[in-house]
Amino acid sequence: MAIRRGVTFYSFQDSYYQGNMNLEDCVRFVSEELHATGIELMVEQTPISADCHNPTDREVEHWKELMAKYGTVPTCMDAFVDTMLYKGRILTKKEQLQQFERDLRVAAKFGFDNIRVLCPLRAEVVEAAVPIAETYGVRMGLEIHQPMHFEAAWVQRFLEMCERVNSPYVGITPDFGIFMYKPNAIAVKNALKQGGDPKIIDFILNEFEKDSTAGQRILPQVQAMGGGPVECGLVMRYSRLHYNDPEYLRKYSKYLIHFHAKFYEMDPETLTETAIDYENPIRVLKEIGWNGSFSSEFEGQPHYWNDADLQDTSYELEELKLQHKMLQKLLGDFELV
Amino acid sequence: MNPKLMLDPKDIEDVVVDGVAVGFNVKLRIPYYRGVCLSLIEDITIKYDNEVYPKEVLKFTTKDGTFTFDEMATMTTLRWEFGEKATVFVPRKGGFYMARHRVEAIVAIRISYMGGARPVSCVVTGSVAGD
Numbered sequence A: 001m002a003i004r005r006g007v008t009f010y011s012f013q014d015s016y017y018q019g020n021m022n023l024e025d026c027v028r029f030v031s032e033e034l035h036a037t038g039i040e041l042m043v044e045q046t047p048i049s050a051d052c053h054n055p056t057d058r059e060v061e062h063w064k065e066l067m068a069k070y071g072t073v074p075t076c077m078d079a080f081v082d083t084m085l086y087k088g089r090i091l092t093k094k095e096q097l098q099q100f101e102r103d104l105r106v107a108a109k110f111g112f113d114n115i116r117v118l119c120p121l122r123a124e125v126v127e128a129a130v131p132i133a134e135t136y137g138v139r140m141g142l143e144i145h146q147p148m149h150f151e152a153a154w155v156q157r158f159l160e161m162c163e164r165v166n167s168p169y170v171g172i173t174p175d176f177g178i179f180m181y182k183p184n185a186i187a188v189k190n191a192l193k194q195g196g197d198p199k200i201i202d203f204i205l206n207e208f209e210k211d212s213t214a215g216q217r218i219l220p221q222v223q224a225m226g227g228g229p230v231e232c233g234l235v236m237r238y239s240r241l242h243y244n245d246p247e248y249l250r251k252y253s254k255y256l257i258h259f260h261a262k263f264y265e266m267d268p269e270t271l272t273e274t275a276i277d278y279e280n281p282i283r284v285l286k287e288i289g290w291n292g293s294f295s296s297e298f299e300g301q302p303h304y305w306n307d308a309d310l311q312d313t314s315y316e317l318e319e320l321k322l323q324h325k326m327l328q329k330l331l332g333d334f335e336l337v
Numbered sequence B: 001m002n003p004k005l006m007l008d009p010k011d012i013e014d015v016v017v018d019g020v021a022v023g024f025n026v027k028l029r030i031p032y033y034r035g036v037c038l039s040l041i042e043d044i045t046i047k048y049d050n051e052v053y054p055k056e057v058l059k060f061t062t063k064d065g066t067f068t069f070d071e072m073a074t075m076t077t078l079r080w081e082f083g084e085k086a087t088v089f090v091p092r093k094g095g096f097y098m099a100r101h102r103v104e105a106i107v108a109i110r111i112s113y114m115g116g117a118r119p120v121s122c123v124v125t126g127s128v129a130g131d
Helices: A009-017 A023-033 A057-070 A093-110 A123-136 A153-165 A185-193 A198-210 A219-224 A229-237 A247-251 A279-288 A314-334
Strands: A003-008 A038-041 A073-078 A114-117 A139-144 A170-174 A259-263 A292-298 B012-017 B020-028 B041-048 B051-053 B059-062 B065-067 B086-090 B102-111 B116-125
Touching: A003 A009, A003 A023, A003 A073, A003 A314, A009 A023, A009 A038, A009 A292, A009 A314, A023 A038, A023 A057, A023 A314, A038 A292, A057 A073, A057 A093, A073 A093, A073 A292, A093 A114, A093 A123, A114 A170, A123 A139, A123 A153, A123 A170, A139 A153, A153 A170, A170 A259, A185 A198, A185 A229, A198 A219, A198 A229, A219 A229, A247 A279, A259 A314, A279 A314, A292 A314, B020 B102, B041 B086, B041 B116
Parallel strands: A003 A038, A003 A292, A038 A073, A073 A114, A114 A139, A139 A170, A259 A292
Antiparallel strands: B012 B020, B020 B086, B041 B051, B041 B102, B059 B065, B059 B086, B102 B116
């Protein structure tokens, strides 16, 4: 039993968008700079084929050669169901299923064992896709993403469906953002830079340290203390935070398909994410002997945008390097090598 | 992606026919983290100072061709890819004079899990480009 380190190319979005890196550069970085092996992507962001939903055999062959060249393996593909494909109406269940079938087919062709299912997709659509997923041999994991949490009715309904269907092809993909418990250090630093009152910001941080859901209730207090747009903005940004007890991973271990190792900012001194708990969830996964993959998902880009140099996207790479040092440290010999 | 990168002031140019500027082209990159099929583009509006050019008068060019927004409403397989510069033609007689003016692009994509379209705006002004 072991965990594979990998990266979702969502992490490279600024580098790719600006043309600083192409698809192969992303694969090379994962392999040569991070010494990781798992590749996750969305074909609608970093396409592997000219028609992202209809790859040719030659394109599939080329992709497999690329994976072999760098010793990487496709772990997860991010599927989307555009329920608002047409203006003025929502796709019917049958149409949603058709889009889903398309994504399962593409994932299977490119060798992805798993797909990430977007959280708002209805359980009944995913349930109807189970026989298709079984046919293609691709597992479906509903993303559990902030502000969703394990106790949310939506997630519970989905888990009930998983239990009823009892197929290894349907489960969940938790995003580590559900283990976030306070504002990131860089968001705090930026608030101070914008003239935020250090006393009020200290108060905000103390409240979050005591309770990750503080953002739902402290706004009136912050306003009463004289907090303006900067201080209130900081609270609002984290108003839906809800730290999930990592023990849920043990409780629902049967349904764990894959993980998004979401992060915003690494502390280079302590090698910790400044606001997301990695230690405890990884401890639980080791204890239960979970077998699967982590995809690093860097989502801190807006914190690092620099008006003086819009072309610079090196923060994505630097943060990934730090996060993988942390993952290596925490996984230890539980890492799949 | 940074919405400021949606429109590069260097990517605006006059369209000249028989020596007369019949309008100008604006190259846009998608203000979203993935590419989408063209039917998902809810709206694009270009503003030139106070003049407003709605999608009905614009033409949109991707690697697959040049289309009106009416045509794009049913295009579910042709796509505007992530990072791809699409060209929007704005039919403004006389073209544009960047040094003294302001161009704004507003793009709204229907994002299903967000519950619909959210307009994203990018403004460039004469202070960053010559005419």
